[in-house]
Amino acid sequence: MKKILTVFGTRPEAIKMCPLILELKKSAELECIVCLTGQHREMLMQVMNIFKIQYDYNLDIMEQNQSLSRITVNVLNKLGEVLETENPDLILVHGDTSTSFAAALAGFYRGIPVGHVEAGLRTYNMYSPYPEEFNRQAVDLVAQLYFAPTEQSRQNLLKEGKDSDKIYVTGNTVIDALSLTVRADYQNENLDWCSDSRLILLTAHRRENLGEPMKNMFRAIRQVIEEYEDIKVIYPVHKNPKVRQAAQEILSGIDRIRLIEPLDVVDFHNFMARSYIILTDSGGIQEEAPSLGKPVLVMRDTTERPEGIEAGTLKLVGTTEDVIYREIKKLLVEDKAYEAMSNAVNPYGDGHASERIAEAVSKYLL
Numbered sequence: 001m002k003k004i005l006t007v008f009g010t011r012p013e014a015i016k017m018c019p020l021i022l023e024l025k026k027s028a029e030l031e032c033i034v035c036l037t038g039q040h041r042e043m044l045m046q047v048m049n050i051f052k053i054q055y056d057y058n059l060d061i062m063e064q065n066q067s068l069s070r071i072t073v074n075v076l077n078k079l080g081e082v083l084e085t086e087n088p089d090l091i092l093v094h095g096d097t098s099t100s101f102a103a104a105l106a107g108f109y110r111g112i113p114v115g116h117v118e119a120g121l122r123t124y125n126m127y128s129p130y131p132e133e134f135n136r137q138a139v140d141l142v143a144q145l146y147f148a149p150t151e152q153s154r155q156n157l158l159k160e161g162k163d164s165d166k167i168y169v170t171g172n173t174v175i176d177a178l179s180l181t182v183r184a185d186y187q188n189e190n191l192d193w194c195s196d197s198r199l200i201l202l203t204a205h206r207r208e209n210l211g212e213p214m215k216n217m218f219r220a221i222r223q224v225i226e227e228y229e230d231i232k233v234i235y236p237v238h239k240n241p242k243v244r245q246a247a248q249e250i251l252s253g254i255d256r257i258r259l260i261e262p263l264d265v266v267d268f269h270n271f272m273a274r275s276y277i278i279l280t281d282s283g284g285i286q287e288e289a290p291s292l293g294k295p296v297l298v299m300r301d302t303t304e305r306p307e308g309i310e311a312g313t314l315k316l317v318g319t320t321e322d323v324i325y326r327e328i329k330k331l332l333v334e335d336k337a338y339e340a341m342s343n344a345v346n347p348y349g350d351g352h353a354s355e356r357i358a359e360a361v362s363k364y365l366l
């Protein structure tokens, strides 16, 4: 029996790792241990509750307004103890968070092989997204197995000299999750509230957007709401106190805007499926929206998800107020522009990524 330790700590990692854990747990020859770092608290537990996965460890590191160094140091120290106890044959980490970076480093320090789920995404700009571009490149420096979601991410890894035998193109496990969550008969009071309007679903949280860029996004949305009466906005506000403060300051007290608590993933995916436009600086949402056929304006300067841009459902609009305002308005008034961005396409997988990853892990370990 070979032992795999999965390590993750934020909402998006959990959404993308839980389908894989369910798959790994089907194998009689693999033992799958789940270690949460607790980089997120409420937002992580929401996902664990939906997938009903028992975890073996929770390092519970979250602090209010935590710094990057505190996250990294706490994961390195506390995960070190778990590695000592469990001595796994493989560590699996996901994506580009500080949890993933520190967990991969902890594995490297102990000579334990690391597998990287969602490997090979790149902007090649260390400051956008920050610190995620560093994290993902650093994880790929030490990884022994790369699970690239797309051919383009495989090409990035090959360009960097990674060994092609270690790279598997699997699709993204987020599409596996999506096939479990979206339901035609889904109902919610917030969706009833906006059934007479076009729904703009908003999320924003990126570290490099805190401050003026995020305020610009919110001001642009306010301008749109003031101008178009058939629009309603729902914004499940991230738990980061800095995000909450800016959202409160600019978007509260407006009739057609609802600021709500973060939604669990079933709710959020169904809200996406009912929305007219999605505005976000998120990574994962850029992968989910194309398969739902929803136009996404990506409020960032760069993206590591060029496949969605090529497919036409994503558009990078930066973080200046007028550009965001103009681009939302264009989608609201120009049917052709809207239709061009609302075709359902699926560049991120067919819903079977977890199976492919589990198979590659078995091949490596057994």
Ligand code: UD1
Pocket (backbone or CB within 6 Å): 010, 011, 012, 039, 040, 041, 042, 043, 044, 062, 063, 064, 065, 066, 068, 096, 097, 098, 099, 131, 132, 205, 206, 207, 239, 240, 241, 283
């Ligand atoms: C983190 C990841 C980012 C990922 C995002 C997903 C890093 C550096 N950043 O950013 O890559 O896109 O998660 O959402 O790894 N908080 C709570 N409760 C929660 C979660 C957060 O109160 O459940 C508050 C805390 O005050 C915390 C703050 O939000 O200190 C920021 O959380 P943090 O994980 O540092 O940053 P995110 O922006 O969430």
Ligand code: UDP
Pocket (backbone or CB within 6 Å): 011, 012, 015, 174, 203, 205, 236, 261, 262, 263, 264, 265, 266, 268, 269, 281, 282, 283, 284, 285, 288
């Ligand atoms: N999501 C969610 N509830 C919300 C907002 C987002 O479950 O209120 C999901 C979303 O469907 C996607 C993931 O969280 O799967 C994206 O997380 P986030 O934007 O926090 O992080 P990123 O993907 O940018 O790292």
